[in-house]
Amino acid sequence: MSIGQGVLRGHWVTLSRFILTFTRDFRDGFAFKRRAGGSLLVDFFQAPARGEERVVRQDAATDGLFTVEYPEERLPVYERFRMLPVLVYDDEDGNVRCTSCNICAKVCPPQCIWMSQAKSPKGTVVPLPEDFFIDMDVCMNCGLCAEYCPFDAIKMDQNFELANYERHQTHIFSLQDLLVSSAYYSKTHPEAWSGAEETAERAKVAKKKDQRLQKALGGVARTAAKASPQAVEA
C-alpha cells in the first residue's frame, strides 16, 4: 500500500477543520468561556448556573466541529418539540379542560392512557376526569393525543430531563402529576397559544364545556366534582 496524495489531502481536510474549530471559538469569544468546571480555583472555568446556560444555535453558517457541551450548553427548544403529554387547566377558574371524552385514549397507538369519568353526587356523569393515567414509559411521544383532543386539554410538554431511579410507580402519571396551568403552556408554546386557531378553539371550547358542566351538575355541587389542581405548581 502506498501512502500518496489522497491520504495527504485527507489530512489537510482534518487539519483545517481542527484549526477552524479553534479560530471560531476565539472569534466568537467563547474560547475561555464555554467549558464548564467546578467551583475550586484550579477548575479555572465556571459552570453556568442552572437556567443560565448558553443556547447554541446551529444554522447554515456554523463552522468548525460543532459540539454542544450539554448540560452547560443547550440546543434551543423548538416550540413544537414534544416529549410527554400534560393536561392543561385554566388559570382563571381552575377548571381542568379535559372532559374525559376518551378520544386521546382511543388514538394513542401504544394504548398507554386510561381514565375514569367523574360522577356528580347524584350519580350522573360529569364531563371531567375523576382520574387520568398515562404510563410514561410506554408513551412513544408521538403527539397524537394532543393533536386530536377536541377540547385542547392535552398538550405535549418539552421537558426532556426525566431521569429516575425507578420505573414502576413514578412513571405512571396520574391526574395530579399531569396537570399544568394554562400560563405554563402559554409560556412554552407562545406561537400556538397566540395563533388564530387556538384562540378561536379556546373560546369555543370554554363555552361548550361550561354548558355541559352546568347541565350535568344542574347548577349544584359544582365544586365537589371539580378536580383540584392546587397541588400543582407549573
Place this chain on the structure above:
Amino acid sequence: MGPQHPSTHGVFRMNVRVDGETIVGLKPVMGYLHRNHEKIGERNTFLMNMPFTDRLDYLTSMGNNFGYALAVEQLMGDEAKPPERAEYIRVIMAELTRVASHMWSVGFLLNDLGAFFTPALYAIEERELILDLFEWASGSRMMCNYFRFGGLAADLPPGWIERCRAIVEDRIDRRIDELDRYLSGNEILLDRTKGVGILSPEDAVNYSTSGPVLRASNVPYDVRRAAPYGIYDRFEFAIPTGRRGDLYDRYYIRILEMRESVKILKQAVRQIPEGPIMAGKKSYQIKVPAGEAYGRVENPKGELGFYVVSDGTSTAYRYHVRSPSFINLTALERMCLGHTIADVVGILGSLDIVLGEVDR
C-alpha cells in the same frame, strides 16, 4: 460472527463458514427485536400506525411516513389528495432525509472499515442541521410522525423555509465536496474497497436488491423515475449508477445521490407555493374503503413498500412492509464469498442496514 456493532445485539449476526481467513459460506441470522411491526399494524387503526412506521428505519422516518401515507391515500382515493404545498413539503422532507441518511451511511461505512470516527463525525454534522429542521417542523428529531393522510400534521413554522434554503443552497454542496475530497481518493480506502464485495447486475436484480446497492451494480432503477409518486415527475435529477458494483461504488453512489438530492431540494425550495397543507378536515376516524394498495417510495436504503388490505373497518385487514434493509441482506453471502473476515464488516457496512427494519 457478531454482533459486531452495538445496534445489532440480539438482532443480527452472521453464520460464517471459513476456510482459514476466507469466507466459503455465510448466512445472515436475523434475531428479534420482538416488535411485531406487521401484526401491530393490523391491530392499530390506520392513523395510529403512522408513528409506528417511524420506527422501522429510524434514520429515515420522514421517508417511511411518506410510503405509508401513499398506500393509504391510494385506498382513500381523490378525497385524500394532498394540496400542492403539502406535496412540496413532502418532497423536501424526503430528500432531506436522503441526505441525512446517506451522510450517516458514508460516515459509518468508514467506521466499519476501521477509520474510527473522524469521517463519521464530519458526516453527522450535516445530518445534525437537517435534524434541527425536522425538530423545528415536526417536533421530533428522529420519530417525526409528520405525515397525515391527505397532507401533513402541521405547516412549516415561520422562518423554516429560509433556514432550509440557506442550508441547501450553499452549504450541503460544499460539505459533500469536502467529504468527497477527504475520502474518495484516500489510498487506504481505495485499497480496502476497490474490487471487494462485487455484486453483478444480474445478481443484484435476482436478489431483488434495491436502492444504492442495486444502482451501484449499474442498474439505473429508481422508484422516483420508474413509478413517480408525489410530484417527483416535476423535478430534474439524474439517476447515478456505479460501474463495477463493488464496495467503492456503493460508497461513491451515495455521494452522487446526495448531490442529486440537493438538486431536487434547490428546485423544491424555490418553487414551494403557499396554501393549505391538508385535504379535508383533520379527523382521527378516517374512512378507508375496502380494497388493497401497494404504496412505495424510493427510501434512502432502497424501495420501501407498504402493502395494505382494507376491509372497510377502522383497522387494516393485512399490513405488510417490504423493507429495503431486510431484502438487501439476501445478497450478503454472494458479495462475501471468497473475501476475508476483515472484508465482511465493510461489505455489511456498505449495505447500510438499519436493524429496526431488518426485524420489523
